[in-house]
Amino acid sequence: MPTTPTLTARLCALVEEAAGPRPTQSAAPAPVVLADRPDGTVVAFGGLVAKAHPPATDAGTADLTVRLRVAAHPRLAGIMLAPLAPGGLPAERTRDVRPLRLDGDRPATLWPRGVPVDPDAPGSAPWQEAGALLAGLHSVPPDALSAQLPGPLPAMRGPAKAARAVGRMRAALGRGAAAPALVAASGAAEAAWATLPAWCRNEEPPEPSRTGTLCHGDFHLGQLVRQPGTGGVWQLIDVDDLGLGDPAWDLARPAAWYAAGLLPTASWNTFLGAYQAGSGTAHLDPWPRLDAPARTLTVQTAALAVAKAHAAGRSLDEAESACVDACGRIVAAAAPGQPDETGLRLDLP
Numbered sequence: 001m002p003t004t005p006t007l008t009a010r011l012c013a014l015v016e017e018a019a020g021p022r023p024t025q026s027a028a029p030a031p032v033v034l035a036d037r038p039d040g041t042v043v044a045f046g047g048l049v050a051k052a053h054p055p056a057t058d059a060g061t062a063d064l065t066v067r068l069r070v071a072a073h074p075r076l077a078g079i080m081l082a083p084l085a086p087g088g089l090p091a092e093r094t095r096d097v098r099p100l101r102l103d104g105d106r107p108a109t110l111w112p113r114g115v116p117v118d119p120d121a122p123g124s125a126p127w128q129e130a131g132a133l134l135a136g137l138h139s140v141p142p143d144a145l146s147a148q149l150p151g152p153l154p155a156m157r158g159p160a161k162a163a164r165a166v167g168r169m170r171a172a173l174g175r176g177a178a179a180p181a182l183v184a185a186s187g188a189a190e191a192a193w194a195t196l197p198a199w200c201r202n203e204e205p206p207e208p209s210r211t212g213t214l215c216h217g218d219f220h221l222g223q224l225v226r227q228p229g230t231g232g233v234w235q236l237i238d239v240d241d242l243g244l245g246d247p248a249w250d251l252a253r254p255a256a257w258y259a260a261g262l263l264p265t266a267s268w269n270t271f272l273g274a275y276q277a278g279s280g281t282a283h284l285d286p287w288p289r290l291d292a293p294a295r296t297l298t299v300q301t302a303a304l305a306v307a308k309a310h311a312a313g314r315s316l317d318e319a320e321s322a323c324v325d326a327c328g329r330i331v332a333a334a335a336p337g338q339p340d341e342t343g344l345r346l347d348l349p
Contacts, residue, residue: 030045
């Protein structure tokens with residue numbers, strides 16, 4: 001559901017104020033709404049971006065403040081885009097990096113505006129740079145950040161996001177009669193969800209070996225931008241799910257796309273090769289660790305697809321259908337009497 005005009009207007013005012021006065025009334029275009037979703041509204045003006053995050057309690061705002069400070073930390077320079085302090089001041093010039101409050105419980109943040117990946121040019125997608133950036137992020141020791149953080153690093157929110165996606169699908173199908181194809185698709189997603197480990201469903205904590213790495217928590221190509229003036233260097237954006245967790249989760253969405261037939265083998269190999277070269281893991285088979293997170297991201301993608309298609313009164317598109325089909329293969333592979341396989345063979349057509 002779109003946010004209220006009041007919130008959008010206040011976000012526009014925030015980014016305009018941070019950008020400073022215009023030379024004339026017509027010298028610059030009006031703020032542009034880049035996204036307006038339940039999980040965030042993003043407005044751009046000139047070289048700045050303002051984001052309204054989901055409603056948050058005081059504890060949630062405190063966690064967001066920690067995440068902002070992580071992105072602003074010198075150890076993350078060149079890896080994550082640093083936020084701006086209130087008023088648009090660069091993070092390196094102040095320690096006052098924190099969210100502002102909009103409409104009571106909506107925290108808002110300011111960022112430099114970057115150039116995103118072109119969705120219409122998949123052949124030029126920066127998979128190598130993405131793999132290298134994630135390897136760099138995962139190599140940052142959490143202890144090296146703690147002295148400059150106002151509180152403990154929160155957990156990476158990947159499993160929580162997956163559980164919310166399934167909840168969103170269930171809620172959507174509870175509103176109005178759903179098309180038979182969408183009911184069947186939701187059944188496949190639910191059945192695959194039931195096969196996943198409890199920690200992937202956010203029902204219990206993960207084992208300690210999956211909790212100690214600094215992770216992005218919601219990586220996909222939309223989380224990359226190039227900032228003008230940096231020579232075209234790609235950086236990660238979006239701190240909402242940043243935290244301590246399993247590094248395999250950050251590789252899981254590309255792995256799920258690859259296993260569903262949506263990501264070409266060459267792109268997957270480029271991404272994985274760059275990650276393994278940067279993380280020193282080229283000698284390891286990634287799939288035993290990737291398997292459960294990749295299955296989870298497959299179900300998450302399918303669940304969101306069903307929810308969105310039902311809300312829009314449309315059918316699933318080809319990519320969405322591929323994720324639903326992959327859910328069916330996950331269920332089939334988990335059936336009694338099937339070999340306990342893991343990894344690549346399990347989800348490929």
